[in-house]
Amino acid sequence: xxxxxxxxxxxxxxxxxxxxxxxxxxxxxxxxxxxxxxxxxxxxxxxxxxxxxxxxxxxxxxxxxxxxxxxxxxxxxxxxxxxxxxxxxxxxxxxxxxxxxxxxxxxxxxx
Amino acid sequence: xxxxxxxxxxxxxxxxxxxxxxxxxxxxxxxxxxxxxxxxxxxxxxxxxxxxxxxxxxxxxxxxxxxxxxxxxxxxxxxxxxxxxxxxxxxxxxxxxxxxxxxxxxxxxxxxxxx
Numbered sequence: 485x486x487x488x489x490x491x492x493x494x495x496x497x498x499x500x501x502x503x504x505x506x507x508x509x510x511x512x513x514x515x516x517x518x519x520x521x522x523x524x525x526x527x528x529x530x531x532x533x534x535x536x537x538x539x540x541x542x543x544x545x546x547x548x549x550x551x552x553x554x555x556x557x558x559x560x561x562x563x564x565x566x567x568x569x570x571x572x573x574x575x576x577x578x579x580x581x582x583x584x585x586x587x588x589x590x591x592x593x594x595x
Numbered sequence: 596x597x598x599x600x601x602x603x604x605x606x607x608x609x610x611x612x613x614x615x616x617x618x619x620x621x622x623x624x625x626x627x628x629x630x631x632x633x634x635x636x637x638x639x640x641x642x643x644x645x646x647x648x649x650x651x652x653x654x655x656x657x658x659x660x661x662x663x664x665x666x667x668x669x670x671x672x673x674x675x676x677x678x679x680x681x682x683x684x685x686x687x688x689x690x691x692x693x694x695x696x697x698x699x700x701x702x703x704x705x706x707x708x709x710x
Binding site: 525 | 597599626628637638639640643650651653683685687691692693695696697698699701702703704706
């Protein structure tokens with residue numbers, strides 16, 4: 485099972501672009517990279533998922549280099565409401581859908 | 596709103612007691628997952644059910660059990676409660692059993708406090 489390493493915390497200011505990098509040196513060939521967001525006292529929410537190169541949706545972009553040993557979640561022009569914990573997950577985990585969460589990155593957006 | 600409902604929202608009970616947490620998945624979702632989130636352990640997978648059958652187990656204590664009913668709602672039963680069982684319990688659901696595009700939708704959680 486690929487282990488992920490993320491910064492424990494990050495600070496940013498409103499309007500800035502935030503990049504959160506996740507290391508996953510032991511990623512397997514059939515693993516995808518998925519990011520979830522969690523606000524205090526709420527359940528996690530799916531943000532984005534990718535396998536290689538770049539994926540973009542309405543809320544974020546995910547950059548994955550060719551070796552796939554790391555990935556970067558990019559949040560454009562953050563606002564105070566983006567203050568949350570961001571989890572990087574690598575899987576699939578066997579033939580079930582269970583998610584293995586690491587410690588996550590606590591992003592604090594300041595005015 | 597994820598479409599997943601959990602009841603009750605808060606639960607306060609005493610050590611040694613038994614409680615039942617309830618989860619209704621999104622309409623059409625066959626998989627239900629239970630997760631526990633505590634301050635010291637983070638977010639941990641407990642158990643997964645798919646269409647009424649248990650499909651995966653995580654770090655779930657023997658004092659805990661779960662089931663998924665024919666209408667696909669699920670219940671997590673916690674017995675002989677200890678102080679350390681105090682946590683947020685999340686239920687999530689997804690359409691599939693597994694797979695990389697198997698986005699999970701989490702409910703608002705049940706906050707359990709054991710005194």
